Amino acid sequence: MIPKEKLKKDEWAVTLDYLSHGRYSMDRSQPVAQVMGDLYFSLLEVIVREGSNLNIGERVYIGDGKRDKVKYIRGRMEFSELTTAAKDEVQPAVEKIVKENPQKFLEFFNKSGQLTTRMHQLELLPGIGKRHLWAIIEDRKNKPFESFADLKKRTPLLPDPEKMVVKRIMDELNDKDRYRVFVPRMESGKRI
Numbered sequence: 215m216i217p218k219e220k221l222k223k224d225e226w227a228v229t230l231d232y233l234s235h236g237r238y239s240m241d242r243s244q245p246v247a248q249v250m251g252d253l254y255f256s257l258l259e260v261i262v263r264e265g266s267n268l269n270i271g272e273r274v275y276i277g278d279g280k281r282d283k284v285k286y287i288r289g290r291m292e293f294s295e296l297t298t299a300a301k302d303e304v305q306p307a308v309e310k311i312v313k314e315n316p317q318k319f320l321e322f323f324n325k326s327g328q329l330t331t332r333m334h335q336l337e338l339l340p341g342i343g344k345r346h347l348w349a350i351i352e353d354r355k356n357k358p359f360e361s362f363a364d365l366k367k368r369t370p371l372l373p374d375p376e377k378m379v380v381k382r383i384m385d386e387l388n389d390k391d392r393y394r395v396f397v398p399r400m401e402s403g404k405r406i
Contacts, residue, residue: 222398224251225277227258228307231300232268247284248291248300249274252311255383255397257296259288270303271310293387308383312376316362319379322395323350323365324358329393338395340381341373 227249236246245262252273260276262268266283274283293301312319326335336347349369359365362375379396386397 222254222256223277224253224256224258225275226253227251227256227260227274227276228311229268229270229272229274230303230307231297232262232270233297234267237297246288247274248296249276250304250307251276252315255308255311255387257291257293257387259291261285261288270299271307293389304387305380305384308380308387309376312379312383316376319376319396320359320361320365322379323375324354326395335395338382338391338393339375339378340385341378346372 229247229249231248233246235243240246245264245266247260247262247268249258249260250256251258258276260274261284263281263283263285268274268283275281276284276287293304296304323336329335329338334347334351336342336350337344342350346369349372350365353359353368359368365375366372383396385391386394
């Protein structure tokens with residue numbers, strides 16, 4: 215029997231929405247927050263410890279160790295299950311994560327490969343066609359890209375690579391494509 219791929223778990227998350235009395239569908243009133251992992255972009259609902267308060271955009275520990283503000287993780291969520299306020303905070307949070315961790319995303323530009331015999335992973339990014347694809351592949355052979363500015367400078371007429379990555383992450387969070395690059399697919403109904 216082949217072991218299932220280990221569930222990718224985030225250690226830290228960004229608070230998207232905080233509901234001090236919980237959601238109407240909950241059995242009892244308790245503080246709850248909707249958060250997004252800052253590594254795998256997991257959308258989670260967490261129960262907040264009594265006496266703790268979370269601010270929108272606040273980074274909070276959700277790993278397996280001792281959590282100071284989060285009591286437990288209630289479960290994973292789909293983008294459509296987020297509150298309206300949380301949905302509004304997702305894109306700014308993704309932009310901030312991409313801006314603060316450029317090396318993770320530059321690694322994709324430097325190391326991505328074929329997806330199928332007719333499609334390259336880079337083509338999943340909005341704005342990259344065959345011409346940009348080959349320009350990036352040829353240029354990265356000489357020297358890896360060191361920053362988004364370096365990538366843009368060395369690849370003529372390339373749209374803003376940071377914005378392309380953010381758009382791709384948003385598309386994956388909204389489940390708009392069967393292929394995943396940055397957001398691992400959630401097992402349906404999987405609770406943590």
